[in-house]
Amino acid sequence: MLTRRNLFKLGAxxxxxxxxxxxxxxxxxxxxxxxxxxxSFEILTPEDRGVLSKLTPVILAEALPESTEDRELAVKEVIxxxxxxxxxxxxxxxxxxxxxxxxxxSNFMLSLTPRLLTGVPGAWDDPSEIEFFLNTWRLSDPExxxxxxxxxxxxxxxxxxxxxxxxxxxxxxxxxxxxxPPVLY
Amino acid sequence: MSxxxxxxxxxxxxxxxQGWKHLDASRLTSDQTLEADVVIIGSGAGGGSxxxxxxxxxLNVIIVEEGPLQTSRDFHMKEDEAYANxxxxxxxxxxxxxxxKIFQGRMVGGGTGISWTTCFRTPSTTLKFWADEMGVKGFxxxxxxxxxxxxxxxxxxxxxxxxxxxxxxxxxxxCEKLGVSWGKISRNVTGCINLGYCGTGCPxxxxxxxxxxxxxxxxxxxxxxxxxxxxxxxxINNGKITELKCRAMTPRGNAPAVQTIKIKAxxxxxxxGSIGSPAILLRSENKILNPNGLVGTRTFLHPxxxxxxxxxxxxKGEYGAPQTSYSDHFIETRLDNQKPGFxxxxxxLQPMLMATALDGHGKFHAEIMRQRPFLQVLIALQRxxxxxxxxxxxxYLKSDGTPGLDYPVSKYVWEGIRDAFIAxxxxxxxxxxxxxxxxHRDAGxxxxxxxVKKAIAVLPMETLKARLFSAHVMGGCPMGEDSxxxxxxxxxxxxxxxxxxxxxxxxFPTSIAANPMESIFAATxxxxxxxxxxxVN
Ligand SMILES: Cc1cc2nc3c(=O)[nH]c(=O)nc-3n(C[C@H](O)[C@H](O)[C@H](O)COP(=O)(O)OP(=O)(O)OC[C@H]3O[C@@H](n4cnc5c(N)ncnc54)[C@H](O)[C@@H]3O)c2cc1C
Ligand code: SF4
Numbered sequence: 001m002l003t004r005r006n007l008f009k010l011g012a013x014x015x016x017x018x019x020x021x022x023x024x025x026x027x028x029x030x031x032x033x034x035x036x037x038x039x040s041f042e043i044l045t046p047e048d049r050g051v052l053s054k055l056t057p058v059i060l061a062e063a064l065p066e067s068t069e070d071r072e073l074a075v076k077e078v079i080x081x082x083x084x085x086x087x088x089x090x091x092x093x094x095x096x097x098x099x100x101x102x103x104x105x106s107n108f109m110l111s112l113t114p115r116l117l118t119g120v121p122g123a124w125d126d127p128s129e130i131e132f133f134l135n136t137w138r139l140s141d142p143e144x145x146x147x148x149x150x151x152x153x154x155x156x157x158x159x160x161x162x163x164x165x166x167x168x169x170x171x172x173x174x175x176x177x178x179x180x181p182p183v184l185y
Numbered sequence: 186m187s188x189x190x191x192x193x194x195x196x197x198x199x200x201x202x203q204g205w206k207h208l209d210a211s212r213l214t215s216d217q218t219l220e221a222d223v224v225i226i227g228s229g230a231g232g233g234s235x236x237x238x239x240x241x242x243x244l245n246v247i248i249v250e251e252g253p254l255q256t257s258r259d260f261h262m263k264e265d266e267a268y269a270n271x272x273x274x275x276x277x278x279x280x281x282x283x284x285x286k287i288f289q290g291r292m293v294g295g296g297t298g299i300s301w302t303t304c305f306r307t308p309s310t311t312l313k314f315w316a317d318e319m320g321v322k323g324f325x326x327x328x329x330x331x332x333x334x335x336x337x338x339x340x341x342x343x344x345x346x347x348x349x350x351x352x353x354x355x356x357x358x359x360c361e362k363l364g365v366s367w368g369k370i371s372r373n374v375t376g377c378i379n380l381g382y383c384g385t386g387c388p389x390x391x392x393x394x395x396x397x398x399x400x401x402x403x404x405x406x407x408x409x410x411x412x413x414x415x416x417x418x419x420x421i422n423n424g425k426i427t428e429l430k431c432r433a434m435t436p437r438g439n440a441p442a443v444q445t446i447k448i449k450a451x452x453x454x455x456x457x458g459s460i461g462s463p464a465i466l467l468r469s470e471n472k473i474l475n476p477n478g479l480v481g482t483r484t485f486l487h488p489x490x491x492x493x494x495x496x497x498x499x500x501k502g503e504y505g506a507p508q509t510s511y512s513d514h515f516i517e518t519r520l521d522n523q524k525p526g527f528x529x530x531x532x533x534l535q536p537m538l539m540a541t542a543l544d545g546h547g548k549f550h551a552e553i554m555r556q557r558p559f560l561q562v563l564i565a566l567q568r569x570x571x572x573x574x575x576x577x578x579x580x581y582l583k584s585d586g587t588p589g590l591d592y593p594v595s596k597y598v599w600e601g602i603r604d605a606f607i608a609x610x611x612x613x614x615x616x617x618x619x620x621x622x623x624x625h626r627d628a629g630x631x632x633x634x635x636x637v638k639k640a641i642a643v644l645p646m647e648t649l650k651a652r653l654f655s656a657h658v659m660g661g662c663p664m665g666e667d668s669x670x671x672x673x674x675x676x677x678x679x680x681x682x683x684x685x686x687x688x689x690x691x692x693f694p695t696s697i698a699a700n701p702m703e704s705i706f707a708a709t710x711x712x713x714x715x716x717x718x719x720x721v722n
Contacts, residue, residue, distance in 0.1 A: 063551040081265070088269045089277060091440050092585055134546060138626070142282075142649035152649050153283045159546045167540040167554070168265035175551075177558035178503065178536045181262030182380055184388060 039080045042087040043094065047105040051124075052079045052162075054108070058130045059162045063175050074171055081165030100154050134159075196390065197256040197397055205404035207254060210414035210433035213444040221247040221409070222720065224429055224450040226416040226465065228252075229295015230705035231689030232456030233395025234339075235713035236403035239454075242717035246408040247448060248400070249431055251457075252292035253438055254412040256396070260386030264537035267385035270438070271299050278460075280578065281591040284648035285488060287460075288656040291438075292386075293412055294396030295458060296656075297702060301383045301533065302372040302392055303508045304342040305699035306333045307707070310520055314571060319694040320665035322675040329707060336706035340373040340393040347379055350505030352531045355496065355561045357510045359612030360529075367512040367529075373702075374506075381504045384533050413438055414446055416457065417586070418469040425684050426453050452720060456689040456709070459484055459658035463580040463691060464588035466662070466672075473681050479672050481580030483663045484590055485696035486655035487528075487566040490602050491542060492609035493553065494561045494618035495630075501558050502534030515608060516568055516698055525575065525601030526568040528699065529609065534562060544626050544652050553622065553630075561613060565605030566657065567598055570695030574598075577696075580661050594653070599646035602653075606644070610637045626650045657701050662687045663694040677712035688712050 044052070056075045057064060064071050086097055108124055123129040138159075140151035166172050173180055201207055222244040225232050232248060240246045253270060260267070268276035273289040280287065290296035312329065315321035336342060349357065360367040377391040390397050404410060413434040420428040433444040455462040463481035466474045474480065512529040519526035532538070536557060543550055553560065569575045578592025594602075610621040611634060620630040621637050625644050631637035644651070664687075665671030668680040677692055679685040688709040690701055697704045 059546040061547040061551045063554055085265070085269070085275065088275050088437060088439050090274055090587060092583055092587065093274065093277065131547065138545070142284075142647065149282060149649055156283070156649070160541045163540040163543075163546075163550070164265065164268075164537055167536040168263070173536065176536050176540075176554045181382065182504070 037076050037080055039083065041083050043097075044079065044083045044086070045101070045105070047108060048101045049079050051101065051104045051108045052082060054124045054130060055134070055158065056162055058127050058134060059159055060166055063166065063172060065171070074166070074169075077169055077171065078162060078165045081169060082161055085161055085165060097157065100157065195256050195258045197401060198258060200401055200404065205401070206407070206409040207404075208409065208411045209254065210411055210431070210444065210446060211436045211438070211442065213433050213446070216444055217446045219247060219446065219448045221245045221448065221450045223247075223452045223454060224249060224448045225454040225456055225688075226429070227295060227456035227458055227461060227689060228293050228395060228400055228410070229290060229456065229458055229689065230297050230395065230702050231458070231709040232295060232454075233297065233399035233403075234706050234709045235454055235456060235688045236408055237399035237406075238710060238713040239717050239720075240403040240406035240408040242721050244717065244720060246403055247450070248403065248408060248410045249414050249416050249429070249446075249448070250293050250295075250410065250412050251415045251434060252290070252295075252412065254293045254410065255386065257386075257388050257390045260382075260388040262380070262382040262385050262388060264385060264535050267299070268537070271386055275439070281581070281589055282593070282648050284594065285486060285592060285653040285655055287486070287590065287658060288654070289458060289460065289658055292396070293400060293410065294394045297394035298386055298396050299384055300392070300394065300702055301507045302374055303511075303530070303700040304340075304371045304373050304703040307704040308516070308698050311695065311698050315694055319663070320667045320670065321694065322666055324675065324708075329711075332707035332711045333703065335710050336703050339710075340398060340706060341375045342371050342373045342703060345370060345372045345374075345506060345509050347506065347509075349509040350381065350502060351496075351498065351500040352502030352505075352534060352561055353508070353510040355494075355500070355616045356512065356529065356531055356563060356612065359616035360512050360514070362615040363611060365512055365514045365612065366517070367510060367514070370509050370511055372506065372509075377506065379505050381507055381533055382535075383507055384535070384538070411446065415441060416465050418465060419453065419471070419474070419685075421469070421471045421473060421682070424473060424682065426682060429453060452684045452686070452716065454716075455662070455685070455687045455691075458689050459661045459691040460580055460588050460590055462687055462689055463661040464582065467580065467582050467588070468586055474679070474685075475672075476681055477669055479663065479670070481661050483570065483577045483694060484580055484592065484661040485569045485577040485659045485693070486592060487569060487657040487659075487696050488594060488598060488602065489564045489566050489654040489656070490605055490651055491624040491654070492563045492606060492613060493543070493622040493624060494563075494610075494613035495556050495559050495620045496561050497559075497617055497619055499558050500534070500561045502531065502560070502562065503536070507531065507533035513699070515605070522572045524604060525572065525598055526698070527565040527601055527605045527608075528568070529605075529612070530564055530566065532562055532564050534560065542624060542652065542654070544624060561616075561618065563609040563613065564654075565602070565609060567601050567605070568696060568698040569598060570660070571698075572597060577660055590658075594648060602651060603641060603644070603646050606641045607638055610634065610641070624652045626652075657696070659690045659693045659696050659701055662691040664692040665694060676715055677709070686712065686716060
């Protein structure tokens, strides 16, 4: 049975899902991509942004501002930071990140299906599902015969760029007690 | 004018305005062909020292650097900006299995531009090992002394007398309580105002990187600097290099552009650093450059693991000179190699660096970040390369010709990493830590030494579980007198190709077992002085 939970696993470990979902990519039904605050995205697709808008609140948790409004703005800024960071990476690394997103994107699209068709929310709308998925990747065996170190590496990459994007942002500095660079003049 | 305004003057930018020769290759609109007596690839510790010495002896020098030319006014103490602009692969370089994150500079100044200014002479035990085991000649303590003295004078390396920040004083206090020996670090600074932002480029030109010392020295003698140009490969004819092929980088600097630059010279000096220098030799695909397949082998990292501690007092390790205290107790007591030795030091603690070094996400991560001002951090640097089970890594080329490093951590080194987790937590608890967090996938926060030791004893010492880092890449073109076992001789000259030298940290046949920059300054000054003499005659 295709429960939500093993849906994540399935999407995570196999590129096969990607094929199955090709049609969705072609469909005009684009998931809700957070707006880019005026930034024109070079790397992240609307699907990628949709994925990140769900992952970021779980990855950063309490480190994000409390009020819904500030929180939403922060998430958008993290996503813009992501795009800027990735666009400065070597082309080969960008390619790897695209591969990672293609797994996540297809998964994301698949999970949207129930909602689009029936109005029932998909797995990506449930933070505890996302937490479960993140931890599965985090704790995956780096020497797995099936996936090699891909899941663990994918987790580390996702989390690292998200952390970098947020903690480079002035808005995070209050939370982590950082007064910012000294003023020289 | 006050002293402060004096240091803040961007005299490097002024030098370029007044006529130092510089070409930003990302602005080229056509291919170029240039000629020189010597072309030096890379402008870091080795490239800078060599450039000044060769230019001062009257030779016509071109320096080719892949990274950008930025000067103090461009250094805003902002982490995201600095990592993207001044570090290799935006500070995201990793070993092949992603188990070790590698920091290297990529700017005019190379690693010296973002270094934490910690300086040590090469330990005498390392020099002795090279002489006894690696067939290196001319590197005894006595023979090297004048070159260390040269480096100390040229880069103003001096004992740092300002009191340490709390991150470093915690190391001192912990060691003192345990009877573990420790010392004060010497730094290459002039007029340092103790900001703590060495890792993002010194905004007041206090750090004596090659960017503000020997590169200007070379330019003053008429050398030409080409920035944002990547040396791709050598053309070889009749056993000699006839040309260096370079490619301009795009303005952003992360990818090659279409324009090419060909440089013909009498002599070619590789100073693109470990990983970088071997990569150029490998890309050239000529047997004579790599007759025994040794290029890229014996690349060392001083693999680093990390221990965080929540202290009962404010640490604020983002401010104040980042590294001022160290302990080589676990080097000195382990010279028999029964167990691998390691150095203990402190890193700077700006939030982005910290947040990305921790494992995990969500509540656990956020809680540590919330307590960040109270966080004290120790790092342990493994002394790799001195044991038959510690042979370092191999440089390889990826599908697009850019280099990677395959560095599997041996069982032997893993045990050193485990011991280092224990040693660091002991020091942190001795200095009063409330909790200690070894940076490892499976570790939590521990409240006392018994608890943490019990946990560390069973933590799997495996790749991608213990988080590992390196800011000290060394080796890859090992030197020695036996051409079957080394790439260059003890003068940095390639064994087979007469107009090629390697003058950077890649010549070291083991790790240094101390922060390597001063070793590179000294070794390359020695090499370049001899080359200059030969070329002028
Ligand atoms: C964050 C950080 C902090 C550090 N702190 C210290 C410290 O406190 N003390 C210490 O002793 N050491 C420190 N180090 C290490 C030290 O910086 C290096 O060991 C040293 O700079 C290496 O010198 P090098 O000449 O071998 O190479 P580098 O200084 O790395 O210079 C090589 C240069 O060549 C360029 N290059 C590479 N490939 C090419 C190519 N194909 N074409 C053109 N150019 C190319 C690179 O962009 C780079 O600028 C630190 C390193 C880092 C990253
Ligand atoms: S501590 Fe600050 S002033 Fe001193 S060298 Fe480092 S960045 Fe420059």
